[in-house]
Amino acid sequence: MAQKTDLSKLNCSLAKALANIGDWWTLLIVRDAFLGATRFSEFQQSLGVARNILTTRLQGLVDAGIFERQGSPTRPHYILTKKGKALLPALLALMQWGDEWESERRPPMLVTDETGEAAQTVVATTRSGKPLTAANTRFTPGPGANKRTRAYLMLRAARKAAN
Amino acid sequence: MAQKTDLSKLNCSLAKALANIGDWWTLLIVRDAFLGATRFSEFQQSLGVARNILTTRLQGLVDAGIFERQGSPTRPHYILTKKGKALLPALLALMQWGDEWESERRPPMLVTDETGEAAQTVVATTRSGKPLTAANTRFTPGPGANKRTRAYLMLRAARKAAN
DNA sequence: CTGTATCCTTAAAGATACTG
């Protein structure tokens, strides 16, 4: 992307996440890895992406610690690391959102566990299990918040209260 | 982005989702909306994005049905629709992934409900509540799968079994 | 098979001046 702004510099976990996986190909490659693809050619054929682009993405994903190169250096497997596997909830949440709102509700892909039990829709809850919604969710500065973040969240909370 | 490939054409819910929100700014705008921002200027100042870019993104989000323009046409509010609000789990999952793997574990932002109860980490489970992991998750063709998707998933399953 | 190396095209992003 014509990325003039460096997202990873922002004091925001979401921005940092997007700096890693915030472009089309990257998450689709990760998806294929969850499906079991490990080879350059497997990703290439599945996605129809140009080789040089795929090279860049794979390198980026390795650098980011999402993939690990394994096996023969000339014919490596790209394997999801723990960090990469940790993307599953986000990936499924996005897939389900696409199913629900962008398809005709006939999902091209069913997600189950190995026994065939269907996946539940990914939901956000509090620790006690109460559902989080746009209405009841609150964002407050955490320990890692810098001055700017802190100020912004205070401002937002104030504005929201004023409405 | 220099998007030569039209993701929305792919028979894949994830690709369709990414076609909507698959670039840096878009999801950050949505995040700000969850924080309570509604004005052009609020988004603009918060993100530091160029005006023309913001215009494009907001229009895109309105076209996608994620935002709705409300109030005075000359001074509108951009409000999350149901479809937009449905992005919360995906958004939180990405934020939490960024917290966990890209920050120094000092979250810049805490997520709670209105009573102050902390959010749980977004997880993927089966309907009975069993956790889904990269290891036990299976992907099979759904009713909306076309020939290509079907063939690909079969291939992947076969390859995976062969490993 | 897994890349590298080029070259080319396009469009995304940014800056900024201007308008209702």
Place this chain on the structure above:
DNA sequence: CAGTATCTTTAAGGATACAG
């Protein structure tokens, strides 16, 4: 305040030939 209109820069993406 909320954009629109230009203009420029840059880099992402694609095609393809070649290499180990």
